[in-house]
Amino acid sequence: DLVKAYTEAWVSKQTEKSPPATVAKTITEGEERLDVFNVNVAHQQAEMEIDRRGLTRLDDQPKEGWVGWAKSWWGGGADNGGGAKPPPGKAGDIATKFQAAMTPEEKAKLFEAIDYEENMPPTNYPMEFVENRIDFKLGEVNIILEGAIQLGFDGLHAALKQRPAAGAINLTARIAEVKMKGCDQTMLEMREKGDWLSMEVDTNPLAGGYDQKVSLRIAPVNFYYHAPAVNKAIDVFKPPESVKLNQLTAAAMSRYEEVKTRSTMGMQHALEKKTKLVLDMV
Template sequence: MVFESVVAEVLNRVLGNFVNNLDASQLNIGIWGGDVKLTNLEVKETALDDFDLPVKLKFGCLTRLVLKIPWSDLYRQPVIADIEGLNLIIVPNKGVIYSEEKAKKHEKGEKDKALARLEENRKRRRKPPDSASDTFAEKFIATVIKNLQVTVRNIHIRYEDKYSHRSRPFAVGATLEGIDFKTTDENWNETIHKEVVKVVYKLVSLKNLAIYWNSGSELVSDLADNAAISQAMNDAIVINNRKPSGYKYMLEPINMQAKLALNQKPETDNSNWKIPKIKLILDVDTLAVAVGKFQYQDLLLLLEAQERFRTAAQYLKYRPHLNDYKGHYRKWWHFAYNAIVEEIVRRRRNNWNWERMKKHRRSVRAYKDAWLKKQTEKNLSNKDRNIIEETEEHLDMFNLNIARQQADMEIDRRGLTRLEDQPQGWVNWAKNWWTGGGGVKEKGESVALSSGDIMTKFEQVLTIEEKAKLFDAIDYQENIPPTDYPKHFVENVVIANLSLLMVVIEDALTLKFSIITTRIEHRASAQAIKWL
């Protein structure tokens, strides 16, 4: 079946990139059997490296990951996910070493994302979204939510910094006792829906979410072994409203319930459009926020350090691999000289070089012609494909956008037909929806997913019978026009109730607000929002 292979590929790719001790063969066996149990997973210290952040992972572990997927009755039995014991310690990345290959890869990835957004915006301006596709997406998502049950327990993510303020290291972290995402009946009692129901009820319970900021803190990452680190991280989690000693909370532990009701067919519920399509009720007991003097000082120092890193990132390729200035003055002066000459002097001279301008002009014209062919011809030649790839690699976003706009104007002027204007089946739409509009097959364009082409495999493997079964499960029919809701129909409602709000500035101010309620109503057909 197609879904097993899709889930197997996604889990192998994601977990393989972030977990050290993953047994891929055992994982595949578990997925195909519908029962995955992974314990004591070690998160790779390189997990954050590809993001080029000013931080790195010092320690990471996941105690337990359980997935139960009933393949034999996927559309009627619950899919259960259980995550327990995720501990992460993040520290400043002071030893950043410039890698030309990684820098080019990161730059290309960012450019590909920007180009994909431009192309998606262009398509939306030309052609309004397909309402039938939106209907399929809504029904598919509603079915997934109906069958999904998630439990998360004991999460602790901690950032430790001994560089921003060398005489007073600090630690900031978020802890969570648990989240439960369950299916219920109309009275919010847990249940399982084996058949298609008109209204799906989900209850989300959040227990003891807290954020702390300890100034002058001992660093957990300096402990002797991983077992001691894990124990210290687990001991810091607020359990059953028991707060550990020695922690100064900026956000006191909060408990919350979210009640979600999804009305899948408002047109047939016999309520005369009085029951909203989506109704969300948020109930929070107490929300307490506190800031102390040292916390505020540490926050300013952290923001200054991050700003320095962002400024220095532009010149990282010229920077010597040194942490101190003393005894290395000559190298630092060479660094300053090279940065100014390469980034300012030579770039300015090169911009007005006649040969460079002629080359740039030829490159933009070639890209415009190749892009025009890509938009209008089914079989793009290797030459044109190479022109697109090479030009997108060295040309900046401004010029690429100009060239694409020129190609679009020429297509309209010559009366050519774009490939996107040809009719598409549901699978082609599903591919675009699944990849977020950015996953395209051509090399150099796919940014939402890498070369795995998950939805391509989905299209190749899905049979007519499986397609019919999917449509039946989500109560969807092809070629049936979507319902036009009346303008007075309140489609979405969000209600938030807060019993007590406290804001504390240490030694200066304390504010308390009791019983805060707000209600937001959205009438999509009238493009109207009401806030009460």
């Protein structure tokens, strides 16, 4: 049974640092022949089997990176060469200092040399596997100015798909129809049949050919001017006469108080700064 063989191979891959070549061959064959559902089921069974057997996953095993290499190199010299053993904590201090001393550029060169990449996307799923999918549908949306204009959108739909193994997303959106009426008269209509608006945002597609794609299409429409509907729409936004009168009164009073204040201060200043003339004529 290929599913069982794939499960055992996955257990070995997750727990053994150097699994046999047959493990990689079985995993490759399973991912080529099995569908996404069976692959996911096999992964889950393998995880349960690891816990049942009490095995240790590679992620939980001691790291053997360049820091571990530095520790083993420092300690290995004492065992093999018979030299003096460093004091407790010395090897750890050296490794910590070694790690802290590396600049980001040096780390990048080291990772490139050992073919390592940080923040890599998960590789447990095939490239075509869609992990998250969101669908949004709305039958109709109407914007109404009562007694004047009605604007409607029909058939709104949006869909989002995410493929984490490929670092890809696909977003599509469309509006099937747009229409507008004013005083029961058609003011806006589509010229052609089909979707009025369609949009697509795609990254890292399976077929290749591009890295990112943004597509937007809007179908042509006819707009008809209807004076009564436009006038009524304007009237909707006009404030009542009482509101306009109150606003004018408030503005006038504010202006009057401002002028009054300036006049009073001006007269007071003139009185304080007035000059006195003494004229003595014989």
